[in-house]
Amino acid sequence: MDASTLIFFALAALLVVSSLLVVLLPNVVHGAMALIAALLLISIFFVMLQAPMVGVLQVLVYAGAIMVLFLFVIMFLNPARQPRGGAWLGFSVLLALLLGGGLAAMLTKTETAADPVAATDLFGSPEMLAKSLFGDFVLPFEIASVLLLVAIVGAVVLAKRER
């Protein structure tokens, strides 16, 4: 086993632990911190898979901006500690089993996938990302932008409605 495989398994174990902590910790702020840790670990995986651009964007957008807003809201509302279990427990267990079964079926398939890391130097570079975003996928990209704009305008309208 070489060094990168060792690092992968160490990080993967940490990722599993922090993801479990997200759902198991009773305090919401602690859960959010565990989620930030999980997001940072995922970004390290992206960097190890020769995609530093996606890794850095993961930190910048998810860990650095969206989670800050999460914390912002949590701190304002200051929710009480949630009791475990409840009416949703059976449904959640069912969903988890379904997802786990699906993943296990996928992982135990014997055929090996093609090497995900392409041979070119440009793989995962900003140039490559820009070319696919603004070349091959420019229409879906623009549609997604319009969707976000609609959401922003909608939020402003909802916030102003009382007046």
Place this chain on the structure above:
Amino acid sequence: MIVDLAIIATKAFLVLFMVLNLAGVLGWIERKGSALIQDRIGANRASIFGFAGMGLVNTLIADPLKFLTKEDFIPPAGDKFLHTLAPCMALFTALVTFAVIPFGDVLNIGDRTINLQVANINVGILYAFAMGSLGVYGIVIGAWASNNKFSLLGGVRGSAQMISYEIAMGLSVIGVLMVYGTLELQEIARGQGLLMRDLLPQWLAFLQPLIGWLPAWGIFLQPLGFLLFFTSAVAETKRIPFDLPEGESELVAGYHVEYSGGKFLMFFASEFAEIVTAAGLVTTLFFGGWQVPYLMRDGFHSPWGGQWLLSHYAVVGLQVGAFTLKVLFFCWLQILLRWSVPRFRYDQVMRLGWKMMLPLALLNVMVTAVIILAAQ
């Protein structure tokens, strides 16, 4: 292999050492410099055998000793783990950003070429922003874990302010990225080694004698971008005029009200490390980084003809020296700003960020794009 690792470790240690020590020296400049600005005497209480060294003994030896030996108080109703984690996060993110800032061109020793930059990643500037955006957690988590309403108010203000100014900061840099065509900070610094006459398009050729001799630094190509970036960088360091998260006159000390001893020292050091990082980024993006005007790899070449050849080591020394001087200048400028302008009100901070800087940054991107298209 071993030698490569040793070189990387040396570079990382050197940069960390310089940033941390510069942060300490800035603490001295802040206290003695503010005294100079306000016509006071400033820190002069401590001395060793009568040697006070212009307050150096006071600020660099007595103050840290006092911080480190003080009681580390954690509010009983607060969160002990997060209260300790918060200053670590603040200091960590402030220190690692400097890894992508180049402090010189390449150094050749024997047949080995050493890139004078700790980490050369192809998304350099985005890495700096990503680490900057993580810096807000130190404040928010510290504020929440203190279980104090003044802290919490400071933390909430801090997160709102930093998110707002990150947007203006990111957009103000896009112009620079468009001009130099890369995200790598080392390539941006190299691009600034050109002269204006290399970049002037045909239809602006009449400006040649007027500005052709200027180095193609970001400040000349992106003056508005520089103003916007520097303002948002100052806002990100959370100092006056943008000290809303701390808000001495209304929130006691904002997010670090409940911090004492070593942990407060860590918040304090992270603030100064952020100043150094902001100065390094401004230098690299807008003031040529390690470039000395007209200094090529083999010596000075004047734009009016004439040259003065220098050895490789002299050139590298000049570059590193120039970078250090520029960073020191911008550190000093930030401290001067902090002690000469009054603070903003909260609504003024938000209005400046969203209603003035954001539209101006977008305008800057548009105008730059039009000029680049016209020049092609």
